[in-house]
Amino acid sequence: MELAISRKYRYKKEATKKKSKQLLFLLKRLSQGLSCVIIFFAVGYTVFWCLDPSHFPITSVRFIGERKNLSQEELRTAFVSEVNAGFFRLNVSTLQHQLLSLPWIKQADVRKVWPDQLVVRFEEHTPAAYWLDKGMISDLGTVFYPDISKVSDLDLPILQGPEGRQTLVWQQLLVMEETLAPLNLTITHLTLAPRGAWHLRLSNGMMVILGTNDTLKRLNRFVQAYDKHLSARAQEMSYVDLRYTSGMTVGWRSV
Numbered sequence: 001m002e003l004a005i006s007r008k009y010r011y012k013k014e015a016t017k018k019k020s021k022q023l024l025f026l027l028k029r030l031s032q033g034l035s036c037v038i039i040f041f042a043v044g045y046t047v048f049w050c051l052d053p054s055h056f057p058i059t060s061v062r063f064i065g066e067r068k069n070l071s072q073e074e075l076r077t078a079f080v081s082e083v084n085a086g087f088f089r090l091n092v093s094t095l096q097h098q099l100l101s102l103p104w105i106k107q108a109d110v111r112k113v114w115p116d117q118l119v120v121r122f123e124e125h126t127p128a129a130y131w132l133d134k135g136m137i138s139d140l141g142t143v144f145y146p147d148i149s150k151v152s153d154l155d156l157p158i159l160q161g162p163e164g165r166q167t168l169v170w171q172q173l174l175v176m177e178e179t180l181a182p183l184n185l186t187i188t189h190l191t192l193a194p195r196g197a198w199h200l201r202l203s204n205g206m207m208v209i210l211g212t213n214d215t216l217k218r219l220n221r222f223v224q225a226y227d228k229h230l231s232a233r234a235q236e237m238s239y240v241d242l243r244y245t246s247g248m249t250v251g252w253r254s255v
Contacts, residue, residue, distance in 0.1 A: 056087040058118050065122040069151060070104040078102060079120070087116060103146040106138070127151065129173065130158045131166055141170045161192035168192070172215075176200065179219050183226055207239035207251075218242040 061083060063075065082095045092110045099108040099122060109121040125138040135145045137159065143166050161169045169192050177187055180202070189201040198210040210218050222242055230237065230250070241249040 057116060058083045058087055058090065059116040061118045061120065063120050063122065065120075066124070068124055069127070069146065070102065070122075070124055074102055074104075075099075079118075083118060087112060087114075090118070103144045106142075127154060127156060129156050129170065130154075132160055135166075137166060137170050141167055157187050158189045160190070162194055165192055172198070175216065176219060179216065179223060183223060183231070204234055206234065206237055209239060209241040209243060211243035221246075222248065 061079065067075075078098045078101075079095055082090050082098070085091070090112065092112065096108055096110045099105050099110070099120070104124045106123045106125045108123075111119050113119055125136070125142060125144055126140075127136045128139040129137045130148070131137050131143055134148060135143050136148070136151070136156075137143055157173060159166070159169045159173060169190060172192070173187060173190050176190070180186070186203045187200050188203055191199055193199075196212040198212070198215050200208050200210070202208060208219070208222060219242070222240060225248065226234070230240075236253055237250055238253045239251040241251070
């Protein structure tokens, strides 16, 4: 009888101990879960607080770059909305994309400096020629489209040709100006006609008609003839037509 009571007591004690362990385990899991919830809300609140522009505003914008043709207003318009988002909400990639969308911007780099500064490095295109009556070509051959009315007084050559052929026209300009360099003449207008014919106007007002074939060979012929025979009467000539296998036609200005 005593043995039976002893076993019954031991089983009861073990059951109680098992229930205590289970309760402790549940309390521990509950505590862990509660801690996770508290941490989650704490982190969320911290993030929300930090993202509030009033807590971490951008108070200083530093521009590094030489501004020649880009207006202060264009720069301000590009970044003002992003800057108002505050230090943490400001999207550097978006702001950089907006700057690069400005016609005069060649390249731009934007970075945030803790705790409240924005540093913007930029470089403008260097204009080298006008393209048609609506665009410009940079010294690297890049076509961009600023407000032409604000830069119409620049002493640059005017290039014309079919849309999509601007690179070819630009490359021809460079080669032709190098060919003309010994004469101390520059090109003020260079035109590629829709059917492929080239003609150009020089800084002395003379028109040079090259046609469609062997244009550089013909231009070299002009250089040789000008240096030896034509330069003395250059002010009297209206145009030179080189669309011949050999020789040329000279048009004289009316008196």
